Amino acid sequence: MNNDNYNENYNYNHNEGFDDIEQMLKPQCQFKASDTLKEEVLEKAREEVTPHRSVKMWHWVAAACVLGFVFLHLMPPKEEEDYNAENISASRQLMEMQRNVRDYDDHDRYGDFESIEKKMLARSAQLSAGIYPEDNNY
């Protein structure tokens, strides 16, 4: 590391033996670090200066997954929904039928039920005989 050693040694080394010993203690071969050492050091240095996300996201992602799981777990099963939907649909149909029945009670518009029934039976007989009325009022 420092090559300016001659003056320091000159005051002490009055015999050649001293020089010989010093020579013996110097490196006799070359020491070389691995070729990859430099790259590894520079890679780690670059890694240290690369800015990373300051807010850690994984906590929030984990919380979102837990909430999603809880939500799915607490939601009612699909069969209950279908049953409810069917019930609602059936209720509506019944109400519609009742309304229609009430509508049939409107004599001014449709006449009484018996007359309607007679008409329908007559139509039915004509259709069975292959007679199709011209007014097309089935």
Added chain:
Amino acid sequence: MNKETEQLIAELERIVAERQDWLFRFAYMRIGNREDAEDMVQEVLLGVFRRLREKTKVESVEQYLIRSISNACTDYFRRKPLKIVSLDKAEHISVNENDRKIHEEYMRINKLLDSLPDEQSEIVRLKCYDELTFKQIAELLSIPEPTAKSRYRYAIMHIQQMIKKKGDER
């Protein structure tokens, strides 16, 4: 990356290119293991980078590197117990020619310095192998410069006598 960061990276690249082999040699001659020595060098170089980035006053990068690698070696022995590998398993550890040479060098120097007290052997390593000045050695070890010089002289004389004694025995 902004301009300032790019300059820092460029500065680090320059330091790595200039010092990585010296740092590796310093670490290897004390711990004798390539992988651990290179890990240590990486940590030291990244430490310099962090200081430069934080704009902490670094009086001398060189001085900082010497102190850091020396402290890292001291901490290494404090943290890691010695690994003892049995001879039959040692045969299966693949070592390339270069690693074999540097490990032989490690063994050679350690053999020469083995008989010295730790404080003397470390000064000899720092002076002869790591090529530091007595001033740098004194600063690193927190001792006066004359103390560093005298310990070094005693160490060399001791090695000289040891080699002469071995020569006489033959």
